[in-house]
Amino acid sequence: GSTIGIVGGGQLGRMLAMAAAKLGYRTVVLEPQADCPAAQVANRQIIGAYDSLESLEELASSAHVLTYEFENVPVGGLTHLSRSVPVFPPVGALEVSQDRLAEKRFFEKAGIATAPYRVVDDQQMLEAALADFEGEGILKTRRLGYDGKGQRRFSKDDVADDAFADLGAVPAILEAVVPFEREVSVIAVRARDGEMVFYDPAENVHRDGILATSTVPASISTATADAAIAAASAVLESISYVGVIGIEFFVLADGSLIANEMAPRVHNSGHWTEAACLISQFENHIRAVAGLPLGSTARHSDCEMHNLLGREVAEIAHLAAEPDVSLHIYGKGEARAGRKMGHYTRVKPRL
Ligand code: ATP
Ligand code: MG
Numbered sequence: 202g203s204t205i206g207i208v209g210g211g212q213l214g215r216m217l218a219m220a221a222a223k224l225g226y227r228t229v230v231l232e233p234q235a236d237c238p239a240a241q242v243a244n245r246q247i248i249g250a251y252d253s254l255e256s257l258e259e260l261a262s263s264a265h266v267l268t269y270e271f272e273n274v275p276v277g278g279l280t281h282l283s284r285s286v287p288v289f290p291p292v293g294a295l296e297v298s299q300d301r302l303a304e305k306r307f308f309e310k311a312g313i314a315t316a317p318y319r320v321v322d323d324q325q326m327l328e329a330a331l332a333d334f335e336g337e338g339i340l341k342t343r344r345l346g347y348d349g350k351g352q353r354r355f356s357k358d359d360v361a362d363d364a365f366a367d368l369g370a371v372p373a374i375l376e377a378v379v380p381f382e383r384e385v386s387v388i389a390v391r392a393r394d395g396e397m398v399f400y401d402p403a404e405n406v407h408r409d410g411i412l413a414t415s416t417v418p419a420s421i422s423t424a425t426a427d428a429a430i431a432a433a434s435a436v437l438e439s440i441s442y443v444g445v446i447g448i449e450f451f452v453l454a455d456g457s458l459i460a461n462e463m464a465p466r467v468h469n470s471g472h473w474t475e476a477a478c479l480i481s482q483f484e485n486h487i488r489a490v491a492g493l494p495l496g497s498t499a500r501h502s503d504c505e506m507h508n509l510l511g512r513e514v515a516e517i518a519h520l521a522a523e524p525d526v527s528l529h530i531y532g533k534g535e536a537r538a539g540r541k542m543g544h545y546t547r548v549k550p551r552l
């Protein structure tokens with residue numbers, strides 16, 4: 202059997218390790234925090250920093266193929282390793298998704314609409330950009346944001362003050378506020394040989410910038426669903442992608458789509474696939490990086506996935522008593538407010 206190296210040991214790494222084990226692969230996880238969620242499942246953990254060349258090299262020498270579970274892995278180290286061991290998804294995709302400006306330009310080049318935006322490198326540029334958007338917009342750091350962190354929203358009468366400094370005085374973009382009717386995402390998979398499969402779009406609701414629920418099917422027309430999948434297909438093809446990608450879209454009142462962002466990894470809005478599809482996003486990611494044929498994305502059930510944040514995880518006994526609920530708990534220690542502790546999927550079979 203082969204060994205798959207995974208950079209990052211959070212819940213996504215854990216679920217990837219579970220899927221790898223299901224297919225008979227061994228896993229080695231690189232993660233600085235001991236007893237991380239993935240370490241409880243993987244065959245081995247290398248305790249080290251993601252940007253430590255020594256740790257990365259140890260990972261590469263212990264594995265036949267490398268993947269990663271979060272998008273802020275330093276590109277330099279992975280590029281170096283990719284000369285001696287295959288790294289999937291390709292590092293180029295990672296690089297684009299690490300920088301919101303590069304990502305916007307990438308979508309535009311692929312013919313996919315994005316929110317209007319301005320580059321913001323200082324306070325003056327912020328004020329000019331806000332004036333362009335009539336005082337409304339969302340300021341986002343170009344790098345390292347997630348779960349709505351590194352963002353500030355401006356409404357008409359807000360004063361920008363020292364907003365650029367408040368956000369950390371780092372390169373940013375200002376996006377126009379998109380008057381979306383709903384948000385959807387597509388989880389797509391591309392194999393090493395170019396085969397592609399797509400899961401049905403999920404409709405996502407965020408609370409305080411954090412994903413709360415994903416519902417499938419989404420309340421969108423077939424034309425909108427097809428357009429989302431066509432956009433995902435264009436993204437995968439244009440970068441010879443390998444693995445699972447999650448692409449988030451805003452849906453406007455007329456059904457047209459605006460791409461928000463993409464994540465070159467398994468995605469929180471695809472967790473429902475483990476309960477409602479024959480082959481989950483996790484297994485399909487492992488299949489893709491290991492060079493196996495992809496599995497069916499056919500959906501046997503309608504469903505609704507709920508994240509369990511912080512103390513909500515205490516609901517476990519109550520949820521476990523419900524006959525239509527599939528539970529997944531990540532084995533994290535401290536239930537800090539807003540921390541993703543687990544999720545559950547309420548499943549309704551399509552009889
Ligand atoms: P994630 O955890 O998904 O990586 P993130 O921190 O990268 O999130 P975004 O996806 O950019 O943040 O934004 C979080 C949410 O904020 C979006 O799902 C959407 O609900 C809202 N939002 C972001 N940008 C815009 C916009 N331009 N117009 C309207 N709403 C927006
Ligand atoms: Mg993001």
Ligand code: MG
Pocket residue numbers: 449461462
């Ligand atoms: Mg997002």
